[in-house]
Amino acid sequence: MPITLIVNGEERATQAAPMTPLLDVLREEFFLTGAKAVCREGFCGACTVHADGIARMSCLMPVGLAQGCAITTVEAIAADGVLSPLQQALEDHDVVQCGMCFPGMVMSLTKFLEQNAHPSRDEMKTALAGNICRCTGYERIIDAVLALTNAPQAAE
Amino acid sequence: MAHADNLYIAASVADAVAVLADRAGTATPLAGATWVMRAPLRREPLAHSYVAISQIEALQRIDISEDEAVIGSCVTHARLAEALAGRGDLAALATAAAKSANPAVRQAATVGGNLCTADFAAADLVPALLCLDAAVELEGPGGLQRLPLQEFLSLRHALPVGSLLCRIVVPRSAARSAHARLPLRKAGDYPVAIASLSIEQDDKGIVTRAAVAVGSVEPVARRWPSLETALVGRPLNTAWIGVQAERLAEEFTGRDGIEAPGWYRVKVLPTLVRRAVEALSAQTA
Numbered sequence A: 001m002p003i004t005l006i007v008n009g010e011e012r013a014t015q016a017a018p019m020t021p022l023l024d025v026l027r028e029e030f031f032l033t034g035a036k037a038v039c040r041e042g043f044c045g046a047c048t049v050h051a052d053g054i055a056r057m058s059c060l061m062p063v064g065l066a067q068g069c070a071i072t073t074v075e076a077i078a079a080d081g082v083l084s085p086l087q088q089a090l091e092d093h094d095v096v097q098c099g100m101c102f103p104g105m106v107m108s109l110t111k112f113l114e115q116n117a118h119p120s121r122d123e124m125k126t127a128l129a130g131n132i133c134r135c136t137g138y139e140r141i142i143d144a145v146l147a148l149t150n151a152p153q154a155a156e
Numbered sequence B: 001m002a003h004a005d006n007l008y009i010a011a012s013v014a015d016a017v018a019v020l021a022d023r024a025g026t027a028t029p030l031a032g033a034t035w036v037m038r039a040p041l042r043r044e045p046l047a048h049s050y051v052a053i054s055q056i057e058a059l060q061r062i063d064i065s066e067d068e069a070v071i072g073s074c075v076t077h078a079r080l081a082e083a084l085a086g087r088g089d090l091a092a093l094a095t096a097a098a099k100s101a102n103p104a105v106r107q108a109a110t111v112g113g114n115l116c117t118a119d120f121a122a123a124d125l126v127p128a129l130l131c132l133d134a135a136v137e138l139e140g141p142g143g144l145q146r147l148p149l150q151e152f153l154s155l156r157h158a159l160p161v162g163s164l165l166c167r168i169v170v171p172r173s174a175a176r177s178a179h180a181r182l183p184l185r186k187a188g189d190y191p192v193a194i195a196s197l198s199i200e201q202d203d204k205g206i207v208t209r210a211a212v213a214v215g216s217v218e219p220v221a222r223r224w225p226s227l228e229t230a231l232v233g234r235p236l237n238t239a240w241i242g243v244q245a246e247r248l249a250e251e252f253t254g255r256d257g258i259e260a261p262g263w264y265r266v267k268v269l270p271t272l273v274r275r276a277v278e279a280l281s282a283q284t285a
């Protein structure tokens, strides 16, 4: 029996064994390589996707448990090729270095900012506890996000 | 990587128990999957097949009354933290659930998975629930069984085939509780040591009942009866309690692990006890 899921709005089916990590199906079968396979143990966050609206580590999610779920990957965040305000802020502040962690950062932060539109610096650090970046030292990421959330247009 | 190709998604507790019994010895429950999916990294084989229990509605419930909190085994850390926020007697458990792991893992990992993983010494929810005198309810081929948590911890390696942890029952009380943990980074890592406490005081501030539980120091979390006895009958004085914890800490034999050697876990324990007492005092302030 194939496993069916909605990936970035499209119904997809896979014949993968149900205990296969969702991450591997996304990358190797659907060629959605935005989510990165780095630690495969839930520590680094590079594989973060949204499953039914919740930020999850796709390396720890058996694809069999994603049956019928709506999965969003980083590829769907820049709708029609236009960067999201968060992605634009990261770009404008020249934050990205090697880039390995950023798909996961964007997925975690996109969800977090939906729930907390004006976070403090400390709240941001807590929210990023599951996203490891070896390059930036985090402060530049936080500066970019705070610039976005404190910008006049960010206050609805 | 090898993947088990057998995953049964159970619709009810009875369904799960029946399938586990039917596939005796070859099928294992699967809750949030955050421990099981890391089996290859621990060089452990995956089970022949899994029975997923995370979609069973009855195991998702949290019922909090004046007398007790009944928590379904598939409640995630994130939901538990949210449901318990602001309840002083259950604050140790709320903090344990809110501070463990990282946000995305807390959305998947369940309280049942935390209690059933016998090889996971750093589980946050275990000492928190021990200091709250929790009991667990198991269902299996032999029917329903209720056990004190400490007893369950010593039996969990060898539960009868087909057993499922279904509920955790936490008695409510007039106590206040707190949970202090020491990860090596500010967040995200496993805690090196954990102290959870629950304290009841009379109207003069004298401690009438004390429960202290220690996690991550030894392979299995346990209560600290000698420190509990020392606390009763006196006011809650952080410095004095810290001195007693220093004096009694040698009762623990720290486990060596990659994050920290055993002696270090024992060494930091009195500081964690002090921090937990400070957290209690901050709750009343």
Ligand SMILES: Cc1cc2nc3c(=O)[nH]c(=O)nc-3n(C[C@H](O)[C@H](O)[C@H](O)COP(=O)(O)OP(=O)(O)OC[C@H]3O[C@@H](n4cnc5c(N)ncnc54)[C@H](O)[C@@H]3O)c2cc1C
Pocket (backbone or CB within 6 Å): A041, A042, A043, B028, B029, B030, B031, B032, B033, B034, B035, B036, B037, B053, B073, B074, B099, B100, B101, B102, B105, B108, B109, B110, B111, B112, B113, B114, B115, B116, B117, B120, B122, B123, B124, B125, B163, B164, B165, B166, B188, B189, B190, B191
């Ligand atoms: C990066 C990372 C960091 C973490 N940090 C922490 C931390 O700091 N503190 C902390 O407490 N936890 C932490 N965790 C979570 C912890 O390590 C376990 O992964 C988690 O507690 C397992 O829960 P689960 O629901 O995912 O269990 P699963 O992986 O689904 O199952 C684990 C085991 O329990 C059994 N099981 C599960 N539910 C039941 C049941 N109801 N009845 C019978 N058997 C059952 C399974 O058969 C399996 O053997 C962390 C996890 C990760 C990935």
Ligand code: FES
Pocket (backbone or CB within 6 Å): A036, A037, A038, A039, A040, A041, A042, A043, A044, A045, A046, A047, A048, A057, A058, A059, A060
């Ligand atoms: S690859 Fe999934 S958390 Fe690191």
Ligand code: FES
Pocket (backbone or CB within 6 Å): A096, A097, A098, A099, A100, A101, A102, A132, A133, A134, A135, A136
């Ligand atoms: S930019 Fe290199 S890991 Fe974050």
